[in-house]
Amino acid sequence: MTRRTRRSLLRGLGTVGAGAVGLSAVGGATTRPGPEPVVLVHGYGDTGETPWWDVARGYFRDVGYPDDAIHVLNLGAIPGTTVDSPEEYATAVQAALESVSDEHGSAVDVVAHSMGGLDTRWCVEKLDGAQYVDDLVTLGTPHQGTYAAYLGSLTPGGRDMRPGSEFLTALNDGQLAEGVAYAALWSSADELIVPSRFAALPDPELSSVASARNRNTGLQEHVQLVFDRAVFDQYAPLLD
Incomplete structure (x- = not known):
């Protein structure tokens, strides 16, 4: 984690503290946008127990989500070990979505970081997970791959995230899942998505459904996308 990211994380933790006593960030989202529960999906090498996900939970609480409507998926217990193929993790994502949907009796909203977005897309587009997702x-999901993934070429996940990989070619087949509203947020300063615009949904996927959009968030580092309040305030209204 860079010095800049550590400073941003500390600011985020401070915002959560304010939210806990009912003080939302100035100019930020203040009300829960929709009734669905939310599932948060981490990415490559991460787990649901790293501190930035606690910050994200705090933001959801701040805008009115009760604790039982915030579900953080954990695909592995030890940071650095969650490096398998998104195709493999998609099965676990689907099981979690089905469970949360059954528990709440409703569709589910998903916020996925980094490779977690690929896990989730495979779930909703290649399995039958779309039925659970609103x-x-x-x-910062490498929808079009990232050249930084060559550094992880010894792992299945690293190989699958390389531009032009067999996995990405199969995933980006020109059609997103009908009935799911997609929003791909990407940062111009994302050091792990190279080039950064590869975190945007490609065409013709983007135009295959009416409810898909790309949005540039500004100048956040890769992990910062999870805990930056300004980023949360950009996507929270989309969870309607």
Whole structure:
């Protein structure tokens, strides 16, 4: 984690503290946008127990989500070990979505970071996970791959995230899932998505459904996309 990211994380933790006593960020989202529960999906090498996900939970609480409507998926217990193929993790994502949907009796919103967005897209587009999902927001997901993934070429996940990989070619087949509202958020300063615009949904996927959009968030680092309040305030209204 860079010095800039550590400073941003500390600011985020401070905002959560304010939210806990009912003080939302100035100019930020203040009300829960929709009734669906939310599932948060981490990415490559991460787990649901790293501190930035606690910050994200705090933002959801701040805008009115009760604790039982915030579900953080954990695909592995040890940071650095969650490096398998998104195709493999998609099965676990689907099981979680089905469970949360059954528990709440409703569709589910998903916010997925990094490779977690690929896990979720495979779930909703290649399995039958679309039936459980209302809105899907991805944060810094390499929808078109990332050349930084060559550094992880010894792992299945790293190989699948390389531009032009067999996995991405199969995923980006020109059609997103009908009935799911997609929003791909990407940062111009994302050091792990190279080039950064590869975190945007490609065409013709983007135009295959009416409810898909790309949005540039500004100048956040890769992990910062999870805990930056300004980013949360951009996507929270989309979870309607």
